[in-house]
Amino acid sequence: MKNNSFVNILFLLPLFMLSACGQNKQSLDIKKTPSNNTINKPGNPYYSNTDTTKLKLSEAQWKKVLPEDVYLVMRKAETEIAFTGKYWNTDQKGTYYCASCGNLLFRSTAKFSSSCGWPSFFEQENKKSVVYKNDFSYNMERIEALCGRCDGHLGHLFDDGPPPTGKRYCMNSIALDFIPDSK
Template identity: 75%
Template sequence: MKTKTQFFSLCFLIPLFILQACGQSAKKSNTKTTNIENKIHKPENPYYSNTDSTKLNVTDTEWKKVLPEDVYAVMREADTERPFTGKYWNTDEKGTYYCASCGNKLFKSGAKFASSCGWPSFFEQENKKSIVYKNDNSLGMERIEALCGRCGGHLGHLFDDGPAPTGKRYCMNSIALDFIADSQK
């Protein structure tokens, strides 16, 4: 048991020493920034940008290299997270939701509503180009798949049972979303 505890302690301490040796602080900076890209920094993903809306044409092989396995499964293979397990299904914090693959702005929190379906739900997208659609006839039913308008990643589905003013319910996978609170901007 002692060896296991020492091992986990080393796993934590070694990266801390490396950061300090490189002259970087392991503590969070109190400096406020207005650059949204610094809020969700994904250096391993060169396609991630909260400010670039240029349509991406990236192969699945390349996405597999830069996305975590669980994000890849949902966004590139149209997997679905289990209901009531995602981090955003039951939140009401004010802010903006972005594509977890490419950083495309998708939804404002003002469009989010409690649908009780187990996934985050929105009644409208950020702009007409932020999300695109395709017919999905999988699982023996007709649905409309919602895809990121920039990278084509699977976000979830669109249903016609949402609240006014649109009557739409964008039923999204939490893992397909990144969130930046208004208080962090």
């Protein structure tokens, strides 16, 4: 019986790692425009920190403009490996945007250390910045968090966060772009 328990633990460990969220493997070609706190992404005409128009692009269009690792996470709902992303353990002040379309998602004032290996936030920027979908993948019942502008996969929403919301937006670092506050 003890052998079965060990085998069950080995089987469930990867599922546990998937149940939280995701992280980043490579840095993206992002250029910050110093004059106005926007990000310029050459080759992605759909990226804007100011346009909130809902995007309806085909998978072929997204595949053309997103790096492969970003495409796999944001369009195919892949998950980064825990503790590998660039934002999971940072406390720098600033603003987080969707890595696919530039939509404003979170402020650093809503970020907290959850020790899950992915960046976690207790609230989104506004009601429309993040939308939700039931996710029954991997034989689990979760709530998938999607960008409110492009419907890109960001991570998942859990009910184990701190006050005042009790929520934990567990996000893939690679799904986020970050602009630090001006000094």
